[in-house]
Each structure stands twice: as C-alpha cells, then as structure tokens.
Amino acid sequence: MTNLLVLQLLNGVQLGIILFLIAAGLTLVFGIMDVVNLAHGVLYMAGAYLMATFAAATGSFWWALLLVLPGAVVVGLLLEVVVIRRLYDRSHLDQVLATFGLVMMANETVKIIWGTSPLSVPMPDIFSGSVPLMGPLQYPVYRIAIIVAGLAVAGGLYLLVNHTRIGMLLRAGATNRAMVSALGVDIGKLFAIVFTLGAVLACFAGAIVAPILSVDTGMGESVLILTFVVVVIGGIGSIKGAFLGAVLVAVVDTLGGVFGPILLRSVLDASAAGQAGRTLAPMLVYILMAAILFAKPTGLFGGRG
Incomplete structure (x- = not known):
C-alpha cells in the first residue's frame, strides 16, 4: 500500500506540473487582460502537434522541442492579433462564444492537416528507463524529467514575476x-x-x-476544466496560487481515482465499490474547490474579487 501511495503521489505531482504550465498562462490572461479564453486548451494541443510534426521531420526529440518554442510564439502572437485583441472590450459572454468557436475551428483544422488518427512522439533514449525508488518500486525517468522541467519553469516564472520590470507590470496589471x-x-x-x-x-x-x-484532437478540452479549477482555487492572476492549486488538484484527483474504490471496499462489495469510486472520484476536485472558496472566496492567493 505504501508503494502504491508513493507511486500515485508522484503521478499526481507530474500531472500537477502539466496543469501548472497550462494554468499559469491562463491565470495571467484572465487576471490581467480580463479575458475568458476557452481556447487556451487549443494551445496545449498545438504544442503536442507541433512536437509530433517536428520530431517526425528532424528525427530528434531535442531539435523538435527547440523548434516548438518559437512556433509557440508565432501561434500566440497570431491568435492575439487576429482574435483575442478584438475581445478586450467585449463582454465575458462574447469572449466565451468567440473562444469556444475558436476551439471548434482549431479541432477541425487539426483533423484536416493531421487527420483523425492519434500521433506519437518517441521518447529520448536518455529518459527511456526507470529509476528505483523503494523496494521493488520503480518510476519512469521521463516523468521525473517532466517534474524537474516544470519546477525549473516555475522557478523562472517566480524570478520573472517578482524580480523584473516586466513582472512588476504584470503584478500591477493584475x-x-x-x-x-x-x-x-x-x-x-x-x-x-x-x-x-x-x-x-x-x-x-x-x-x-x-x-x-497520444496526440489527438480534443486533448486540450480534457484538461481545460481542471485548469479552470486550478485558476479558481489558486486565485486569479497569481502564479504562486496556480502552482499550489495545480498540485492540490492533481494529487486529489489522482489519489481519489486510485484509493476511492479501495476504501469503499470496506463497506461495499468489490464491483459496487469500483463503480461508486469511479463515480465519486471526479467529484473530489470540485468538493475541494468549494471548500477553499468557502474559506477564501478569491482563492488561496487571489488579490481581488
């Protein structure tokens, strides 16, 4: 049981790092620009498809990752100029409708360009193995690399937001x-x-x-709801809140999905416990959000209502 707990905690932290990377941008856009961007998940999907495309073209994970970053700048600037800039002075309802339409257009565009079959990206050889943790427990090196990379990005964002002029403007704007x-x-x-x-x-x-x-259409929508929950829990406009909220949400979601059915077996038979656990586990994240908002209506580090 201890091994399973450690394994799932690591899985939760790894998911939390991914949610943080998505939520950090979303909380800044919402907190500073006051734009409700339902198409933020499209950017997550675009990064995966760009990675798959560049990896296939270059045959190298590292070259593909380097090419994704300038590609992301181009995609971000293009969306901001063509779509988002026209929504600054519009109501939140207009923003929701426009960005939801953008989601549908992006998904269809992806199907036209890449097709409907999922794509895959080869893992770099250096990260293809596993490392021993405790006893027989091993954990994939690549997932540890994701955690380390996410923590490095979080540290860079902390320095950017708290110790640069741009960061001062971001905090003031929020x-x-x-x-x-x-x-x-x-x-x-x-x-x-x-x-x-x-x-x-x-x-x-x-x-x-x-x-x-697997890289497929609609993958952005699967994390978008959790990302909005992270932003609400952490507090709109707060990078620190996004990090803590992402880890909390991911750990609760991961542990609830694994240990919920196990705990219910003490009062229900195995089949009923499994079904009840799968039903109740997704609710835990929203119960957590409700509890935090009851105590702090602006979120953990929210600066304004």
Whole structure:
C-alpha cells in the first residue's frame, strides 16, 4: 500500500506540473487582460502537434522541442492579433462564444492537416528507463524529467514575476489594470506579452507530455476544466496560487481515482465499490474547490474579487 501511495503521489505531482504550465498562462490572461479564453486548451494541443510534426521531420526529440518554442510564439502572437485583441472590450459572454468557436475551428483544422488518427512522439533514449525508488518500486525517468522541467519553469516564472520590470507590470496589471494604463504603460504591448507567454507555457506543456500521451484532437478540452479549477482555487492572476492549486488538484484527483474504490471496499462489495469510486472520484476536485472558496472566496492567493 505504501508503494502504491508513493507511486500515485508522484503521478499526481507530474500531472500537477502539466496543469501548472497550462494554468499559469491562463491565470495571467484572465487576471490581467480580463479575458475568458476557452481556447487556451487549443494551445496545449498545438504544442503536442507541433512536437509530433517536428520530431517526425528532424528525427530528434531535442531539435523538435527547440523548434516548438518559437512556433509557440508565432501561434500566440497570431491568435492575439487576429482574435483575442478584438475581445478586450467585449463582454465575458462574447469572449466565451468567440473562444469556444475558436476551439471548434482549431479541432477541425487539426483533423484536416493531421487527420483523425492519434500521433506519437518517441521518447529520448536518455529518459527511456526507470529509476528505483523503494523496494521493488520503480518510476519512469521521463516523468521525473517532466517534474524537474516544470519546477525549473516555475522557478523562472517566480524570478520573472517578482524580480523584473516586466513582472512588476504584470503584478500591477493584475491588481489594477486601469491605473497601469493611466501611468503611461502600453497596455496593448503588455497584453501581447502576457498572451504570448501563456501560449508558450501551454505549448511547452503539450510538447513535453506528448511522448507519454497520444496526440489527438480534443486533448486540450480534457484538461481545460481542471485548469479552470486550478485558476479558481489558486486565485486569479497569481502564479504562486496556480502552482499550489495545480498540485492540490492533481494529487486529489489522482489519489481519489486510485484509493476511492479501495476504501469503499470496506463497506461495499468489490464491483459496487469500483463503480461508486469511479463515480465519486471526479467529484473530489470540485468538493475541494468549494471548500477553499468557502474559506477564501478569491482563492488561496487571489488579490481581488
């Protein structure tokens, strides 16, 4: 049981890192730009497809990863200029409808270009093995690499947000956008930087997760709801809140799915416990969100209502 707990905790942390990379950009876009972007999951999917394409073209995981980053900048700037920029002064309902339409268009475009069959990305040889943890327990090296890479990105974001002029503007914009604009800051340029940064983070998440998941259409929607939950729990506009919220959500979701049926077997038969556990496990994340919002309506580190 201890081995299973350690294994699932690591799986939860690894999922939390992926959710953080997606949620960090989303919380900045929502907190600073006040844009509800349902198409943020499309950027995660775009990163995975770019990774698969570049890996097939170059035959190298590392070259593909390097090419994904400038590709993510291009995708982010293109979306911001063509679509998102026109939604700044529109209502949240207009933003939801427009970005939902963008999701549908992106999914159909992907099917036209890449087809409907899932794609795969080969794992680099250096990360193809496993490492012993305790007793017979082993854990894939690549998943550990994802955790390390995510922590490195989190550290870089911390330095960017808290110790640079751009970070100062981001924090000020999340607190009082009107005042930042009144002080002469080019809000249009700031918004473009924020959205592009979020696009790069989401694409990077899609790129690094591609070797352990199948790359297919609609993969962005599967994580979008959890990402919004992370943003709400952590507090809109807070990178620190996004990190803590992502880890909490991922660990609760992972442990609930594995240990829920096991705990229910003490009061139900095996088949009923399995069915009840699968039904109740997804609810745990939303129960967690409700409990946190009851105690702190703006989230763990939310600065405004």
